[in-house]
Amino acid sequence: MQSVISVSGVSKTYATGFSALKNINLDIKRGEIFALLGPNGAGKTTLISIICGIVNRSGGTVTVDGHDISKDYRAARSLIGLVPQELTVESFETVRSVLAFSRGLFGKPADPAFIEKTLMDLSLWDKRDSKIITLSGGMKRRVMIGKALSHEPKILFLDEPTAGVDVELRKDMWALVRRLRESGVTIILTTHYIEEAEEMADRVGVINKGEIVLVEEKAELMRKLGRKLLKLELRTPLTAVPAGFDGYNLELSQNGNELTYTYDNQAERPGVASLIRDLDQAGIQFRDLNTENSSLEEIFVSLVRRQA
Known part of the structure; x- marks a missing residue:
């Protein structure tokens, strides 16, 4: 299967001398659900942030669907939706306006029907005119996912997407993830609920201390090491x-x-x-x-x- 993301020799060393990533080589296949697992501080979020153009790498190259993230940043970033760990949404904006504004930031024309469908898929339509500040943590997490999907990306990063979300909302989210994959979207997720990765992922990568420990098809990994x-x-x-x-x-x-x-x-x-x-x-x-x-x-x- 063709790779949609290619990471080659990527490293990240901070001014303090701390080496967060060490010679990372990783290919993400188009249309797969890839689970990136690792303990706290392993480098998961740093790697995702580099691919998404939020953090500068110290060395190596990254391409997204053939676009170099430095030389062709706009084209690469337009393909990516990111749901970060932190709840970073505009507290006094309404749910619908947050998604519409995010879509406009990527140069997409207004599409009320698409925004409506996204909110319906996330069970947020009833909250469409509610201000973000009035929502629960789980609802805010859904808004973050809707915001990431607003510009119709082909690649979706989910960094601890179900943290603080109750069981029912979590199941709804994973049902949405399955539908997105079926529509051709590539999903890369990190999670501390490893049973979710076991249920959802096609392939699993393990990162620890800034190094890739292994990348393996989930079924083969279970067969080899189980x-x-x-x-x-x-x-x-x-x-x-x-x-x-x-x-x-x-x-x-x-x-x-x-x-x-x-x-x-x-x-x-x-x-x-x-x-x-x-x-x-x-x-x-x-x-x-x-x-x-x-x-x-x-x-x-x-x-x-x-x-x-």
Whole structure:
């Protein structure tokens, strides 16, 4: 798939000597949902701000749909919608006027029908004539998204878009994100709700200490680094893990009623079929079994700890 954003050798060092980004190389594919994950201070917002032309880079190049962000700033920036972490909206303006004004800043002709549709999609139409100062935090967050969409961008950056938003509003936002992706918009998001990235993203990038740790298709990342648990409910309790099962990573519950086998696709360890066969030969029977997969959050925490 063709890249719509290309970041090559980008670094950012502040006057204090602090290096926020170190030789970042990253390509975002057209039409994908890309989740950029990392702990606080990892460099996520700095990288987004550089791509959007808000922060100057110390080195490297960035192109947006073929436009260099320095040499052809207007063309590059016109393609981008940005929802920042901070709620930066005009307190005494109305919801509708904020979106209309933002659209005009990008040189787009007035389009009341498009503004209406955007407000309807964000469940803000009933608040269209309300002043921003009267809105809740979650509603203000929706206005920020509407403002970012007002000029019909082809790329949308969502930097912690659901911070402080209740569960219902969060679901509405992600439904909108799916619709945008279906219409061809490329979505790049950062979030501390990693279960959202697990549900939404096509690819995942992990950044830590200003460096890209990995970029991988979500499904492939889960396959490569995820762990699986097989839990066997035993017919007869055991007092200890049976002898002769040292080749398996088995753990017995305190009451002796359940055996848990931890494994992954990459480990050179006997498989599930082999375990069940060996248990049967040892006369150990089970009533039921179920499996669990490790979450993207567990993989993310493991990667960050490993680098640390």
